[in-house]
Amino acid sequence: MPDTQTNQHPVVTREIIDMAGRTVVVPTRINCFLGAAPYTKVLGYMVAPELLIDGPVPGPAAEQRYIRPESGKIRVPKGSRKGLGIAAETRQRRGPDLAAIMSLEPAFALLKGNARTDRSKASKYEEVGLPVIYVDLDEIDNYPAAIEFLGQLVGYEERANAMAARGRQILAAVDAAVGSLPESRKARVYYAESDDGLVTEYDLSLHADAIVRAGAKLVHEGLQTTHMGLEQLTFDQVRAYNPDFILTQSATFAAMAYADPGWQQIRAVAEGKILVAPQTPYAWFDRPPAATRLIGISWLAARLYPDLYPIDLKQELRELHKLFLGIDVADADLDEWLR
Numbered sequence: 001m002p003d004t005q006t007n008q009h010p011v012v013t014r015e016i017i018d019m020a021g022r023t024v025v026v027p028t029r030i031n032c033f034l035g036a037a038p039y040t041k042v043l044g045y046m047v048a049p050e051l052l053i054d055g056p057v058p059g060p061a062a063e064q065r066y067i068r069p070e071s072g073k074i075r076v077p078k079g080s081r082k083g084l085g086i087a088a089e090t091r092q093r094r095g096p097d098l099a100a101i102m103s104l105e106p107a108f109a110l111l112k113g114n115a116r117t118d119r120s121k122a123s124k125y126e127e128v129g130l131p132v133i134y135v136d137l138d139e140i141d142n143y144p145a146a147i148e149f150l151g152q153l154v155g156y157e158e159r160a161n162a163m164a165a166r167g168r169q170i171l172a173a174v175d176a177a178v179g180s181l182p183e184s185r186k187a188r189v190y191y192a193e194s195d196d197g198l199v200t201e202y203d204l205s206l207h208a209d210a211i212v213r214a215g216a217k218l219v220h221e222g223l224q225t226t227h228m229g230l231e232q233l234t235f236d237q238v239r240a241y242n243p244d245f246i247l248t249q250s251a252t253f254a255a256m257a258y259a260d261p262g263w264q265q266i267r268a269v270a271e272g273k274i275l276v277a278p279q280t281p282y283a284w285f286d287r288p289p290a291a292t293r294l295i296g297i298s299w300l301a302a303r304l305y306p307d308l309y310p311i312d313l314k315q316e317l318r319e320l321h322k323l324f325l326g327i328d329v330a331d332a333d334l335d336e337w338l339r
Helices: 037-047 087-092 098-102 117-126 140-156 156-178 206-213 234-240 253-261 294-304 313-326 333-338
Strands: 003-005 008-019 023-027 110-112 132-135 188-192 244-246 275-276
Touching: 023 132, 037 110, 037 140, 037 156, 037 313, 110 117, 117 132, 132 140, 140 156, 140 294, 156 234, 156 244, 156 294, 156 313, 188 234, 206 294, 244 253, 244 294, 253 275, 294 313, 313 333
Parallel strands: 110 132, 188 244, 244 275
Antiparallel strands: 003 008, 008 023
């Protein structure tokens, strides 16, 4: 293996082929790495939280009990800009604090991509000498292979292989149960993304892939108009859709809808069929649409079609959180998710 000399010590390196087919030189021993996009930060947290720079921090959507204890040990030094590229680019439109990142000597920056990906986002990392590795997360079916790839790369093969096997099992079981349902038998679902319930996604949006994969027929049909999605509707449009179920990641919206006379006119609300997907600590469906969707797909299929996908959902969620997210979920939380 070649040696790369730094000012501090020699680093033994190796060549790997990433999921975009590129040859990349990385250290043989991975001390830490950067999840350089929301998708890859979640993947890194699932596979190797001990090595991930800036794991999740408790906040309104991620309470302490959902964060695995081995996460968050590697932080950007104090005095640098708060957060990394993810927070800066999505909220403040500022680039990542590369100097602070590089002071931690990360082995690589992990980006989502494959052979068809525009690689311009890699340049800012490569310009400061940080190798970029692409992992293919474009399709839900790619998640298990991406998990295996990262596990092998960072030396967490056993953990990653177990996750990948379970992910494939979930997708196969859900497909067998609801994948061939005729349109007339599918549950009609409205996806309420905002606290007022009036922001949603088209059924062909990348942000809705996991919902459709679970067998839902999204009532708002069409192609997304922007990469971010977040389509604005009026209440009259939602009322006209009159869905069988409403899926949301906002408990605030659910409480409001159940208390509001207008929303009570909608079938899903009147029948108590608002499904609130939690974040533990990352979302099960979207924002970002990451590999934690494997949990969401199983949960939603079981909620929509308990006769076709008759699993012990409480036990399923307990096991998936232990395997994918490294936490023991309390019975009270499990009961709430199934309420």
